Each structure stands twice: as structure tokens, then as C-alpha cells.
Amino acid sequence: GIAFARRQSGLHLVDKALGEGERLLALIEAHPKVQRAALAGSLRRGKELVKDIDLVASSGAPKEVMDAFVHADGVETVTGHGETKSSVVLASGNAADLRVVEDGQFASALCHFTGSKEHNVGLRQRARERGLKLNEYGLFRGEEHVPCADETTLYAALDLPFIPPELREDRGEFDLTKTPRLVEMSDLKGLVHIHTTYSDGKATLREMAKGAQERGYAYVAIADHSQSAAYAHGLSPERVAEQHAEIDALNAELKGFAILKGIESDIRSDGSLDYDDDVLAAFDVVIASVHSKLDMSEAEATKRIVKAVEHPCTTILGHPTGRLLLARSGYALDFDKVFDACRANQTAVEINANPHRLDLDWRHVRRAKEKGVKLCIGPDAHDVNGIAHVRNGVAVARKGWLEPSDLLNTLTAEELRAWRRSK
Numbered sequence: 001g002i003a004f005a006r007r008q009s010g011l012h013l014v015d016k017a018l019g020e021g022e023r024l025l026a027l028i029e030a031h032p033k034v035q036r037a038a039l040a041g042s043l044r045r046g047k048e049l050v051k052d053i054d055l056v057a058s059s060g061a062p063k064e065v066m067d068a069f070v071h072a073d074g075v076e077t078v079t080g081h082g083e084t085k086s087s088v089v090l091a092s093g094n095a096a097d098l099r100v101v102e103d104g105q106f107a108s109a110l111c112h113f114t115g116s117k118e119h120n121v122g123l124r125q126r127a128r129e130r131g132l133k134l135n136e137y138g139l140f141r142g143e144e145h146v147p148c149a150d151e152t153t154l155y156a157a158l159d160l161p162f163i164p165p166e167l168r169e170d171r172g173e174f175d176l177t178k179t180p181r182l183v184e185m186s187d188l189k190g191l192v193h194i195h196t197t198y199s200d201g202k203a204t205l206r207e208m209a210k211g212a213q214e215r216g217y218a219y220v221a222i223a224d225h226s227q228s229a230a231y232a233h234g235l236s237p238e239r240v241a242e243q244h245a246e247i248d249a250l251n252a253e254l255k256g257f258a259i260l261k262g263i264e265s266d267i268r269s270d271g272s273l274d275y276d277d278d279v280l281a282a283f284d285v286v287i288a289s290v291h292s293k294l295d296m297s298e299a300e301a302t303k304r305i306v307k308a309v310e311h312p313c314t315t316i317l318g319h320p321t322g323r324l325l326l327a328r329s330g331y332a333l334d335f336d337k338v339f340d341a342c343r344a345n346q347t348a349v350e351i352n353a354n355p356h357r358l359d360l361d362w363r364h365v366r367r368a369k370e371k372g373v374k375l376c377i378g379p380d381a382h383d384v385n386g387i388a389h390v391r392n393g394v395a396v397a398r399k400g401w402l403e404p405s406d407l408l409n410t411l412t413a414e415e416l417r418a419w420r421r422s423k
Contacts (some may be wrong), residue, residue, distance in 0.1 A: 015355040016049040033061040040113040046166040046395035048358040052095040062100035105147045112136035116203030118170035166399040187404040190219035200232035202383040211384035221285040221414035222259035225414035228266040228273035258413040260284040271307025280313035289318030298332035306341045319352040319359040339371040348374040353393030365400025376408040
């Protein structure tokens with residue numbers, strides 16, 4: 001536990017850091033002397049944990065911009081204040097750095113301070129191979145500055161397509177011949193994994209459905225907890241029937257929107273699911289998740305998960321490792337065995353978008369894609385505001401190289417039902 005705490009020291013959950021980063025970015029962009037500004041660093045790369053908030057701006061009046069930054073609302077401590085870089089600590093606990101450059105240097109500065117360190121090493125090596133030099137101040141041929149209006153131009157000068165920030169980890173992106181069409185928020189048609197007051201949610205079925213509809217989604221798949229989760233008011237078979245009746249009534253009332261009948265079924269320690277098969281068969285979506293006995297060995301946990309994945313009613317494997325960021329690392333799994341079982345049984349794997357989880361980890365997301373496994377972004381929303389968690393899941397999906405066709409959320413409600421029936 002002490003070793004885990006030391007590894008996580010100084011890190012912050014992405015949603016907290018992103019909210020503060022976007023607030024500061026809006027302040028900088030609104031400054032009359034700022035030409036361009038952007039978030040950089042691990043936030044821009046979509047990392048699951050963030051050490052600090054990096055911002056880059058271009059301006060002909062850097063001192064004025066820096067003065068506005070260090071006096072911004074929420075700044076608790078100024079740890080550095082210069083004309084090219086200033087550093088502050090916010091009342092939220094997040095540290096933030098702002099770098100201001102000339103506009104002609106903006107593309108190279110943004111690229112450099114976005115990182116990662118490993119990606120930047122690869123870029124500089126490519127520059128050297130082409131008789132160029134690359135640093136945060138620009139791209140140079142000898143002493144001559146090579147103009148780059150934006151990052152697309154910069155990458156093209158190094159014979160590369162534009163590489164989305166999420167992929168800049170030196171994990172194969174230098175082999176790309178064209179910019180991949182990564183999934184975007186606008187590709188998602190529906191939300192899967194929504195809790196209501198039937199279990200441990202804070203909003204009613206109607207409120208969650210209306211909240212999703214107002215945000216532009218065409219459907220939600222409700223996934224309240226199953227009967228074993230007594231701590232979360234898990235649903236007995238009788239309450240399942242009660243909820244299904246309410247869903248039927250709402251579906252008859254709502255126009256252009258569908259509520260799918262789902263459940264987050266506990267995976268018991270032996271790998272079985274939490275209801276008899278006749279109850280499970282009544283659901284449109286069954287998310288199978290582990291919530292207890294998290295101390296199994298890798299072999300035991302893998303056997304347990306594989307058995308659940310093989311169940312004919314399992315639609316999605318929920319938060320596959322059980323990790324809680326900054327709290328616990330989750331149980332070990334043989335991912336190749338799990339993904340092979342998912343592919344063989346047409347079971348999708350969840351990217352749980354709750355900022356405390358972000359589980360499946362982006363590194364494993366890419367492996368799942370390579371194995372031909374479908375994935376699904378689940379906000380794990382317990383109130384209407386929790387619907388916004390899906391944004392974190394999209395960042396993880398992009399970081400795992402996912403395209404729209406890799407995700408169940410890009411299907412229509414009827415296509416998702418059909419995918420489940422074809423299992």
C-alpha cells in the first residue's frame with residue numbers, strides 16, 4: 001500500500017484537472033493580446049492521471065499575458081513568474097504551467113510540450129535523419145527557421161501524417177501512413193451503463209433518460225445493480241419486473257428515444273452470474289462485473305472472468321480489472337485469455353469512463369482491438385451529471401486507437417439489440 005501511494009504521489013484524476021485546465025484556457029484565450037492558446041501535456045494526450053496542467057499560448061505581449069495568468073481566479077500560490085514561463089498552484093491542488101511564445105513558434109512549442117518525452121525523442125531523430133533540427137522553438141535547417149503554421153505542417157515536414165495527441169506515446173505511431181479516424185464524441189449514439197434510484201443511483205429512471213436525451217443521445221441502456229449487491233440496493237427478480245414495466249411505459253411515451261433494459265450483474269466468485277438464465281434472458285444488455293473477492297490470484301481471476309464472459313447472456317464485461325485510480329491497482333488478469341474468450345463468445349469489453357476507474361486501461365484497449373474484440377464506453381453514471389463521464393471514456397478509446405466501428409455505442413439501439421441476439 002505504501003509503495004502504491006508513492007507511485008501515485010502528486011497525481012490527479014483527469015476530470016478534476018481537465019475542468020481546471022479548460023477554465024484557465026478560456027481565460028487565456030479571452031486575453032486581447034493572445035493569438036493562439038491550447039492545452040498541452042498529459043491532459044492533451046488523454047492520460048488517465050495528470051501531474052500538472054500545461055498550457056501554451058502565442059502573443060506579442062507575453063508579460064501582459066503572464067500577469068493575467070498568475071492573478072487568475074483560483075490561483076493560490078505563484079511558484080514561478082517570468083515572461084516565457086509562469087507556474088502556479090491552484091486552490092484545487094492542481095499545479096499549472098503556462099508558456100508563451102511567438103506565434104511562429106506556436107506549432108513546435110505545442111508539439112514539444114504536449115509530449116510524450118518518448119514521442120519527442122522519435123520526432124527529433126526523424127528531424128536529424130532529414131538534416132533538420134527540432135526543438136520547442138521551431139524546426140530548423142541549419143540556422144534557417146522552417147515555417148510551420150500548425151502541427152499538421154510540422155509533421156508533414158518530417159514525412160508523417162498528423163498524429164493525434166492521444167497516440168503520441170512512441171507505441172507505433174511513427175509507422176502510420178495516414179491519420180487514423182479515431183472515435184469522437186459525436187460518433188456515440190447511445191449510453192450503456194446507467195444507474196437509477198432502483199439501485200444506488202441518485203436520479204430516477206425518467207430523469208436519467210431525459211438527461212441523456214437532452215444531451216443528444218438516442219438511447220440509454222439501464223444497468224442497475226443485481227441482487228447480490230445488497231450494499232447498492234441490488235434488484236430482486238420482482239423489482240426487475242417492476243423496472244421493466246416502467247421502462248415499457250416510458251418507451252411508449254418518449255419520442256425518438258429508447259430505454260434498453262439492462263443490468264449490471266455481479267460475477268460471483270465461481271464465475272457464475274447473479275440471476276437464473278430466464279431472468280437474464282429478459283434483458284437487452286447484461287453487463288457482468290466483479291464487485292467482491294478482489295484478492296484472487298491471476299489464474300483464479302482469469303478463470304472467473306472467462307467463465308462469466310462465456311455465459312450466453314453476457315453482453316459486456318464491466319470494468320474488467322476493478323481498479324480505482326489513486327486507490328487500488330485492481331486484480332491481475334491474463335488479458336490474452338480474457339480477450340480470446342470475449343472474441344470467441346461475442347462479448348464486448350467495457351471502457352468504464354468513471355474518472356475513478358477508466359478501466360479498461362488504454363494500453364489494454366489497443367490489445368483488445370488487435371484481438372478483434374468489440375468495446376463499449378460506459379459512463380457508469382449515478383446521476384444526470386455523471387453522463388458527462390463519457391468524455392473520459394472517449395479519450396481512453398482514442399488513446400487505444402479505437403475507430404467508431406470498434407465501439408457498441410456507435411450502433412443504434414436496434415443494432416445493439418440485434419448484436420446481442422446474434423451472440
